[in-house]
Amino acid sequence: MDPEPNILSSALTPLPSSGPIVATNPIKSEFACSEDQTSSSVEGYLDSAATTPVPNVIADEVARVLREGFGNPGRGGHTRAISAAARIEEARRAVAGLLGNVDFNEVVFTRNATAGIDLVRRCWAEPMLGAGSAIVTTRLEHHSNILPWMQIAERSEVELRIAGIDSRGDLDLDHLRKLLVEGGVGLVAVTAVSNVHGGTVDLEAVVSLAAEHGARVLVDASQCMAHRPLLPRKLGCDFLVFSGHKMYAPPGVGVLWASSQAMQEMRSGPVGGGSVDWNDEEPSWREGPELFEPGTPSSDSIAGLAAAIEWRRRMSEVDPGLQDREHSLLRRAEAIVEETPELSIAGTPSRRTGCLAFSTGTIDPNEFAAFLDAEGIMVRAGHLCASPLVRTFDPRGLVRISIGCFNDEKDLDRFEDAVQVACSILA
Structure with missing residues (x-):
């Protein structure tokens, strides 16, 4: 096995306060929607936190697999099935x-991050945690990292505890420590980056606190993998999930990484073809990732994820300033909102990655977003699948802007113009 690199803690380390912004981002040509590459499908698209666009080369690879690679993997001895x-x-x-040269047998393919979290609920938390146990999650979470644990608490004697946030919108580590000290915590489920205000959680501190109290840690890495992948083994967490469609892969594929020890503790969940061998009249459950991947896999989406990993690596080599540019564009978006009296930033987390959200004052957030859409700017509005956090800032909902590797100053120019027009007309 190749030597493991140092943890990519840039997800936990502030980037420089400023960096270069280019007026024309060459990565946009990867999403060209005309043969002469004079137009791009991602112009004005500021919603990558919801889903990222698929570069042409990845879409081509998915199409090639559908045309030529249609054999059923593991279900035949012919050439196409083997391939x-x-x-x-x-x-x-x-x-x-991508995850730091972990054991590939620790990688489970799922439909998305939501399915990965629910797999941990079904195959690890439910069989491992009983009366007197507790699960801790946080107010920063996407619904997908709250609802499964609420479901366990409703159906069993497992207690659910919610760690709060501080005045900046960061995870309150003192409150988390208090909940752990109360005892019985078997699992801490936490996001790496908020999908609302982009606040970046100090995962090293969370993992350290959890370890002191003997708790497993699940990290929802959905919002950080497209920007700065996490290395779970070096971080010391037990489970990590993410979705392909938030890192330039097609929808339909996600990943659950489970440490070897955690995977050994997991029980079979969804069952079907591919997860079992038959010995006489009795099933013999397979070990490793195949146990948790019943049925025919989404070969095209999985191939698209592999292509997206390679594409993102190549883009980082071609454009070494990519991360700094993303950060600079996000800081400019923050400045635009702060300088607009009708709007107010939701939270001031100490470190932001990928996105930010704002309240629209007297203007309905959905109406505001619809107006921007008419101006060619695509953002997200509402409760952002994170109602507990969003309602902390504005019960009606928020508007969110998020940055992708293809965005440039032109997108922010259009955003600024559209915001000013929207406020002048709607306020």
């Missing part, structure tokens, strides 16, 4: 490399 199975394992190794 399809090899493609799945190549993708598994690509994900393992």
Whole structure:
């Protein structure tokens, strides 16, 4: 196995306060929607926190797999089936490399991060936690990292505890410590980056606190993987999930990484073809990731994820200033909102990654977003699948702007103009 690199703690380390912004981002050509590459499908798209666009080269690879790689992996001895199975394992190794050269047998393919979290609920939390146990999650979470734990608490004697936030909107580590000290905590489920205000959680502190009290840690890395991948083994967490569609892959594929020890503790969940072998009349459950991947996999989406990992690596090499540019564009968006009297920033987290949200004052947030859409700017509005956090700032909802690797100053110019027009007409 290749040597493991240092943890990519840039997800936990503030980037420089300023950096270069280019007026024309060459990465936009990767999303060209005309043969002469004079127009791009991502102009004005500021909603990558919801889903990222798929670069042309990745869409082409998915189409190629659908045309030529249609064998059913692991379900046949002919050439196409064998080739399809090899493609799945190549993708598994690509994900393992992305996560810091972890053991590829620790990588489970799912539909998305939501399915990965629910797999942990069903296959680990429900069988492992009983009366007197507790699960801790936080007010920063997407619904997908709250509802499964609420469901366990409703159906069993497991207690659910919610760690709060401080005045800036950051995770309140003192409150988390207090909840752990109360005892019985078997699992801490926490996001790496808020999908609302982009606040970046100090995961090293969370993992350290959890370890002191013997709790497993699940990290929802959905909002950070497109910007700065996390290395779970170095971080010391037990489970990590993310979705392909938030890192330039097609929808329909996600990842659950589970440490070898945690995976050994997991029980079978969804069952079906591929998760079992038959010995006489009795099933023999497979071990490793296949136990948790019943049924025919989404080979095209999985191939797309592998292609997206390679594409993102290549873009970072071609454009070494990519991360700084994303950060600078986000800081400019923050300045635009702060300088607009009708709007107010939701939270001032100590470190922001990828997105920010704002209240629209007397203007309905959905109406505000619809107006921006008419001006060619696409953002998200509402409760952002994170109602507990959003309602802390504005019960009606917020508007969120998020940055992708393809955005440039032109997108922010258009955003600024659209915001000013919207406020002048709607306020």
